[in-house]
Amino acid sequence: xxxxxxxxxxxxxxxxxxxxxxxxxxxxxxxxxxxxxxxxxxxxxxxxxxxxxxxxxxxxxxxxxxxxxxxxxxxxxxxxxxxxxxxxxxxxxxxxxxxxxxxxxxxxx
Amino acid sequence: xxxxxxxxxxxxxxxxxxxxxxxxxxxxxxxxxxxxxxxxxxxxxxxxxxxxxxxxxxxxxxxxxxxxxxxxxxxxxxxxxxxxxxxxxxxxxxxxxxxxxxxxxxxxxxxxxxxxxxxxxxxxxxxxxxxxxxxxxxxxxxxxxxxxxxxxxxxxxxxxxxxxxxxxxxxxxxxxxxxxxxxxxxxxxxxxxxxxxxxxxxxxxxxxxxxxxxxxxxxxxxxxxxxxxxxxxxxxxxxxxxxxxxxxxxxxxxxxxxxxxxxxxxxxxxxxxxxxxxxxxxxxxxxxxxxxxxxxxxxxxxxxxxxxxxxxxxxxxxxxxxxxxxxxxxxxxxxxxxxxxxxxxxxxxxxxxxxxxxxxxxxxxxxxxxxxxxxxxxxxxxxxxxxxxxxxxxxxxxxxxxxxxxxxxxxxxxxxxxxxxxxxxxxxxxxxxxxxxxxxxxxxxxxxxxxxxxxxxxxxxxxxxxxxxxxxxxxxxxxxxxxxxxxxxxxxxxxxxxxxxxxxxxxxxxxxxx
Numbered sequence: 001x002x003x004x005x006x007x008x009x010x011x012x013x014x015x016x017x018x019x020x021x022x023x024x025x026x027x028x029x030x031x032x033x034x035x036x037x038x039x040x041x042x043x044x045x046x047x048x049x050x051x052x053x054x055x056x057x058x059x060x061x062x063x064x065x066x067x068x069x070x071x072x073x074x075x076x077x078x079x080x081x082x083x084x085x086x087x088x089x090x091x092x093x094x095x096x097x098x099x100x101x102x103x104x105x106x107x108x109x
Numbered sequence: 110x111x112x113x114x115x116x117x118x119x120x121x122x123x124x125x126x127x128x129x130x131x132x133x134x135x136x137x138x139x140x141x142x143x144x145x146x147x148x149x150x151x152x153x154x155x156x157x158x159x160x161x162x163x164x165x166x167x168x169x170x171x172x173x174x175x176x177x178x179x180x181x182x183x184x185x186x187x188x189x190x191x192x193x194x195x196x197x198x199x200x201x202x203x204x205x206x207x208x209x210x211x212x213x214x215x216x217x218x219x220x221x222x223x224x225x226x227x228x229x230x231x232x233x234x235x236x237x238x239x240x241x242x243x244x245x246x247x248x249x250x251x252x253x254x255x256x257x258x259x260x261x262x263x264x265x266x267x268x269x270x271x272x273x274x275x276x277x278x279x280x281x282x283x284x285x286x287x288x289x290x291x292x293x294x295x296x297x298x299x300x301x302x303x304x305x306x307x308x309x310x311x312x313x314x315x316x317x318x319x320x321x322x323x324x325x326x327x328x329x330x331x332x333x334x335x336x337x338x339x340x341x342x343x344x345x346x347x348x349x350x351x352x353x354x355x356x357x358x359x360x361x362x363x364x365x366x367x368x369x370x371x372x373x374x375x376x377x378x379x380x381x382x383x384x385x386x387x388x389x390x391x392x393x394x395x396x397x398x399x400x401x402x403x404x405x406x407x408x409x410x411x412x413x414x415x416x417x418x419x420x421x422x423x424x425x426x427x428x429x430x431x432x433x434x435x436x437x438x439x440x441x442x443x444x445x446x447x448x449x450x451x452x453x454x455x456x457x458x459x460x461x462x463x464x465x466x467x468x469x470x471x472x473x474x475x476x477x478x479x480x481x482x483x484x485x486x487x488x489x490x491x492x493x494x495x496x497x498x499x500x501x502x503x504x505x506x507x508x509x510x511x512x513x514x515x516x517x518x519x520x521x522x523x524x525x526x527x528x529x530x531x532x533x534x535x536x537x538x539x540x541x542x543x544x545x546x547x548x549x550x551x552x553x554x555x556x557x558x559x560x561x562x563x564x565x566x567x568x569x570x571x572x573x574x575x576x577x578x579x580x581x582x583x584x585x586x587x588x589x590x591x592x593x594x595x596x597x598x599x600x601x602x603x604x605x606x607x608x609x610x611x612x613x614x615x616x617x618x619x620x621x622x623x
Contacts, residue, residue, distance in 0.1 A: 016280075020273070020277060025269070028273060032273065032276050032277070032280075035276075035277065035280045036276075036280060038280075039280050039283040039284055039287070042283075042284060042287050043283060043286075043287045043290075046287045046288075046290050046291035047290075047291075048291075068290070069287075069290065072239055072286075072290070075239075075243060076283055079243070079246045079279075080279075082250070083246075083250070083272075083276055083279070086250070086253060086272070087272055087273065087276065090253075090257075090265070090268060090269055090272055091269065093265055094265045094266065094269050097262045097265050098262060098265070098266065103269065103270070103273070104266075105262075105266045
């Protein structure tokens with residue numbers, strides 16, 4: 001399980017880094033989204049992997065999951081969601097104003 | 110009531126922003142009055158806070174009465190109060206300039222302005238690393254919209270770069286926060302400072318990574334070399350008001366560097382003590398050189414001022430990078446000076462550019478501008494301020510930094526770079542000023558329609574220059590009361606270099622009894 005999650009985070013980050021270095025806005029936005037997915041997963045498992053354990057106090061539970069990373073990741077998701085929406089609109093605006101979707105606004109020959 | 114004072118600088122701009130959103134769209138005078146009144150209250154609160162903490166007290170405020178380290182805390186110490194007062198003063202001057210009419214370019218200027226202040230004040234006051242991230246996002250989201258305020262092709266392009274690089278920065282911030290929480294089990298900065306001392310040997314490397322990731326993020330916000338490339342375009346293409354307000358934005362990065370690397374990764378952090386000592390000073394000196402070279406090579410005044418902002422960050426972080434009491438104190442004196450001077454120069458540039466019609470702010474011989482004498486004098490004084498010539502506050506700031514460097518092992522480097530870059534700053538500003546003022550010609554010679562320029566009556570000129578003069582007065586105030594202010598900044602540096610008291614005040618605080 002740890003290995004699987006680690007690989008997923010690694011792949012997501014690698015894709016995110018590669019895509020956000022591209023020259024057109026759409027791959028860059030996708031890359032930023034991948035990066036935020038990776039970091040959200042990363043934050044979530046920083047409370048360690050626990051299966052079937054409640055995050056709040058209960059009489060029957062033997063052990064607990066760490067609730068704080070869940071709260072953190074919720075905040076991070078909301079923020080990255082808002083940011084993604086903003087950057088999509090901004091890219092569209094840039095496309096309409098500059099007439100192409102290059103990040104630097106210049107046509108490739 | 111008094112115990113709640115710490116939260117007011119955060120909650121007041123937020124409430125004002127919400128109220129402004131509810132006001133009908135066309136009532137500009139009402140919006141302006143609301144926004145301005147709120148800023149006046151914020152100044153009053155910041156002054157009160159400054160006086161309260163100036164005797165060395167540290168006020169900690171537990172939100173929702175959750176005692177630290179479990180809840181989120183706001184902490185007001187000398188440094189936070191100092192940053193708050195600088196922020197609200199710059200913001201007030203910027204707003205004074207905006208309410209002449211540029212705020213009408215977009216419907217929600219005043220709301221965004223207040224939310225920007227909400228983010229800035231929160232970032233300075235928070236005592237929690239994740240909360241710092243949240244306030245960074247708030248101030249960034251407001252700044253994205255402010256940057257694009259008014260629209261335009263160049264703004265969109267610069268804005269796109271600014272947004273993308275900051276989103277990558279936010280991701281790195283979260284990775285660093287995640288690592289720190291995973292290994293130390295806390296995000297409260299005071300608690301982190303305690304826990305980091307007893308880090309097991311096998312975790313040291315990972316926390317080292319987290320610490321350097323945080324440094325990368327703060328360096329990006331502060332526009333430290335090599336992460337400064339977003340700044341010149343973004344600052345040069347936005348409106349003057351926003352650029353003036355953004356003069357404080359880079360200082361948020363500098364503040365975070367100072368806070369995190371004296372408190373968490375400071376001298377007492379065991380294996381991780383003085384984590385960025387070997388990085389900060391060389392990078393800051395290089396930033397200073399690059400900023401001044403950029404200012405020399407600029408073809409427009411706005412671009413030049415933007416590069417001078419980078420140079421001022423280089424100087425500021427050189428002072429912080431010495432990591433001595435005298436160095437930090439000198440830096441904290443230089444910080445308000447450089448913020449006020451850069452903001453004033455951005456506003457004055459706008460006044461000049463408006464008067465030159467199609468020539469805008471390009472360094473080309475243009476028409477003789479209206480009120481040439483008054484604006485020329487103001488430009489001259491500001492140039493002296495920024496280059497650091499006596500007798501104004503820029504000189505005192507640089508003098509204090511050089512004095513602090515005398516006992517430092519990198520003395521030749523610091524002395525050489527700061528003195529030579531000051532000379533080049535002077536050359537750059539002299540070149541710009543002589544092009545704009547001395548080589549100006551009558552309109553018919555440079556093929557400009559003499560009637561194109563609107564005639565300005567003395568009232569509108571007064572309105573236009575009030576904020577520039579206010580900022581200048583603040584710099585002169587820094588010069589006149591340099592003794593008192595230096596005492597305060599020295600005490601602040603002392604407080605920062607002895608984080609035990611901060612940690613104690615936060616962790617042993619009494620939760621307010623109901």
